[in-house]
Amino acid sequence: xxxxxxxxxxxxxxxxxxxxxxxxxxxxxxxxxxxxxxxxxxxxxxxxxxxxxxxxxxxxxxxxxxxxxxxxxxxxxxxxxxxxxxxxxxx
Numbered sequence: 432x433x434x435x436x437x438x439x440x441x442x443x444x445x446x447x448x449x450x451x452x453x454x455x456x457x458x459x460x461x462x463x464x465x466x467x468x469x470x471x472x473x474x475x476x477x478x479x480x481x482x483x484x485x486x487x488x489x490x491x492x493x494x495x496x497x498x499x500x501x502x503x504x505x506x507x508x509x510x511x512x513x514x515x516x517x518x519x520x521x522x
Contacts, residue, residue: 432456437466 457469
């Protein structure tokens with residue numbers, strides 16, 4: 432995995448494209464922090480790659496929600512039922 436800044440993306444684009452073509456993953460940084468990930472997409476697999484990336488993002492979001500829920504404390508079965516009933520009753 433290679434790291435390049437946004438400035439590098441403009442000034443060293445040829446090097447970056449060669450690195451991608453070699454199968455390397457590229458991380459683009461903004462102010463020293465990872466901001467984007469570039470990967471090579473094999474010919475004919477665009478839809479599969481997009482689906483895999485979306486699934487990965489969904490799993491990350493789900494894991495973050497689970498962590499927040501655990502930190503806030505879990506609801507009891509009675510509290511869950513009360514929330515469902517309140518939603519069904521419109522409020």
